[in-house]
Amino acid sequence: MDKIILRGGNRLEGEVRISGAKNAALPLLAASLLAENPMYFTNVPHLRDVTTTIELLGQLGARVIIGERMSVEVDATDITSLRAPYELVKTMRASILVLGPLLARYGEAEVSLPGGCAIGTRPVNLHLKGLEAMGAEIEVEEGYIKARAPRLKGTRFFFDQASVTGTENLMMAATMAEGVTVLENAAREPEVSDLAECLNRMGASISGIGTDELVIEGVDRLDGVEHAILPDRIEAGTYIAAAAVTRGDVTLQGARPGHVEAVIDKLREMGAEITLGGDWIRARMDRRPIAANLRTQPYPGFPTDMQAQLMVLDVLAAGGATVTETVFENRFMHVQELQRMGAEIELSGNTAFVRGVGGLTGAPVMATDLRASASLVLAGLVAEGESAVERIYHIDRGYERIEEKLALLGADVRRVPA
Ligand code: EPZ
16 A cells, blocks of 8 residues: 655645545536436546546446546436445445435435444434435345435425535435425535535526525426536645645645635634635745644534644644544544654543644654545654655545645655555
8 A cells, every 4th residue: 555755844835736626526426417418527636536436427327438637527318227336335435425316316226335434433314314304215225225216205304413415415316306305404515505506507496505504496307517626625724734834835726715714714823824815825834833722613614624634733833722523423543643743632532632742753654534644744744754654545535646736845755655
């Protein structure tokens, strides 16, 4: 398995282009299954999870053409299978996103139950409860979700916990249900709104976009459209954090400042100087970070996907801070690895108590999940000596060419095939 070797101490300087968002691309690719004719996506990030989703669409019988610069055309006009197999779903939980579209368009679907993952059990009970509320008959047998619904019916459904892919799945299912569906306590992440905008351009009738109450009036058919994938706000947040932690000066091109407000506010609190333009963000830092408490929340609050990365700044800050993870039950897997580099962190339930240290020392560390890997790379950028981040396939799921982008900014980093 590949690993990334870093030698700390270089300031990051220069420009980096932000890629399309993994968490926008995955639901949009699934939405292709709703369209009577081809969908055409641009700015698609070249990531493992995107490749896995394309493979899954292919297995369902869709014709997928990958063009130059990772444009992707999906023609799902004649699907030959309604089954998403365990072999694929086990590598990517977001495969569950084909369930809603297949049910809506074909009246049945068989999707392997996604397993848990490092950050938590990650049940899909809300997805299933919502589809049952829309009239689907759902059984779980031999590890597969078997769903049937001759015609989904509109309903009012309350999410007792905000769920990003839960909202996306039910919204896609509702686009072709009979009557009106109201999703209450819906997720408001930008990727959810972007999916809704795309579905409306395909012929759906969704209102309340960007709010926590989505109203979807069912229609009989949806048509393929062209759609550009949203820039990745978590990748953007990660590079802003990389600029700050190395006391550098980095400009992100092709970013959406409005989607990273909570992260920008927190980094300014930590002492970073951040200036914004229409599609660029400049981050500078020339001091030791100021400790700041972090508490993850659903959007527009501080994102759980940025918790591990900003913890690294608290690890190096003057003072102490608390980091509270309210979304997932086990999203501190990076802590013990950071401790091996010299971080002083105590865990108690869903809170980490961080006491800032003056510096870190390089060490071989293990990536456990996507964002934990990113935090270990950030730590390696500043740790004294050499760090080796192993099992780097985790990071390839959500960061396009991370070692190339960091090297272009002046980092001493290289990928070593195992
Ligand atoms: C999405 O995951 C993202 N993935 C995650 O990004 C992100 O961390 C998460 O939203 C929260 O923002 C994609 O969009 C592909 P949830 P999702 O449903 O939808 C519980 C990354 O690093 N829950 O919003 O799976 C769940 O256990 C990944 O890019 C239920 O209990 O997350 C969690 O505690 C990691 N039952 C909370 O809700 C359900 O049916 C929020 O989960 C669904 C969720």
